[in-house]
Amino acid sequence: MVVINGRLSAVDDSATIYDVLKFGAVGDGKTDDTKAFTSAWEAACNKTREKAKISVGSGKTYLVSEIQFKGPCNSTSIIFEILGKIVAPPGSAWQKKGADEWLYFHRVDGLTVVGERQGVIDGRGETWWKDADTRSRPTAMRFSHCSRLQVRGLKHVNSQMNHVSINGCKNATISDLVMIAPSESPNTDGIDISDSTDLRITNSSMETGDDCIAINGGTSNVNVSNIYCGPGHGISIGSLGKDGKREEVEAINIRNCTFNRTSNGVRIKTWQGGSGFARKINFSQIIFIEANNPIIIDQNYCPHMKCDEKKSAVNVSDVGYYGFRGTSISKNPTINFNCSKTVHCTNIIVDDVDIKQAYSNQTTRSHCSNAHGTARAWNSTMNCLLK
Secondary structure, three states, X not given: OEEEOOEEEOOOOOOEEEEHHHHOOOOEEEEEOHHXXXXXXXXXXXXXXXXXXXXXOOOOEEEXXXXXXXXXXXXXXXXXXXXXXXXXOOHHHOOOOOOOEEEEEEOOOOEEEEOOOOOEEEOOHHHOOOOOOHHHOOEEEEEEOOEEEEEEOOEEEOOOOOOEEEEOOEEEEEEOOEEEOOOOOOOOOOEEEEOOEEEEEEEEEEEOOOOOEEEOOOEEEEEEEEEEEOOOOXXXXXXXXXXXXXXXXXXXXXXEEEEEOOOOOEEEEEOEOOEEEEEEEEEEXXXXXXXXXXXXXXXXXXXXXXXXXXXXXXXXXXXXXXXEEEEEOOOOOOEEEEOOOOOOEEEEXXXXXXXXXXXXXXXXXXXXXXXEEEEEEEOEOOOOOEO
């Protein structure tokens, strides 16, 4: 990598270049270029012990079916430069029904996927969304067990399900992404994270039909900053503990984010009957624009409306909310801490929170159940946290 005008660039004169066009890609948006992409990857991954760059050139549209870019590679690092547009086949033409992912990167260390704000990933999700069975829909781009990963400068459009999934990765930086899908598109999360550590997600815009970012079990040391979210369901920790599962999430910092007309804001959600913990989580310098349900902890998460009460729960503790501003359209409390009867939420800190109703002068309202902590500089009609 080199620095140009103070920014890291994928341009690297020392990298051997593998242009997909030279491997047979056509780039007319109609011819299936999957084989060319596979051949270019195999050459870059296996035939050099130096730096390699796969080039997906600008001005063309590449039709690519489900594909796997697998390591480990002989190359010391791989740059996957996408300056053109990659499109998926429509759902009716999908070759492998029930595939978990469309573009899949697995066990590749030192991988950089970069779009330089030109590359487009179009999942053609509109051809999938009418299928009620989400299990039949793939994630558009998945990174699995990759270390020293960088993903930046891409535009993701209309994913079949999640736009990007990060699973089992360590030391990853995700930045300068634009994600766009209609608000009614089902389960089109922006970035879905699980079993990963040491992640940085920054300077991105996400318009989705589900969570802008979802942080799931096995995840720690995540820093999220400068995210514009909306429409969508906000940023969620969880859900955790489904079907009695033990799950752990800790050391999550989310700051300088804006939520515009989202159905939720910052949310922690866990199922009854689970175990483990969600702890050391901080939300700071958050702005809401006519958001619904801005601040939520729900240890009794039950989207199916019929759940048996259980004694065990994921332990939620050491959660801080600092410097919140903006407006809400919710008729419910702006702050809602709905914690377990048997495993209370503990050490919740609310500091300098001022969220007003969008169409009145009413200030922050709160509701707490089994939630312990402290409130400071809280512009609220009720301090409901227990000592």
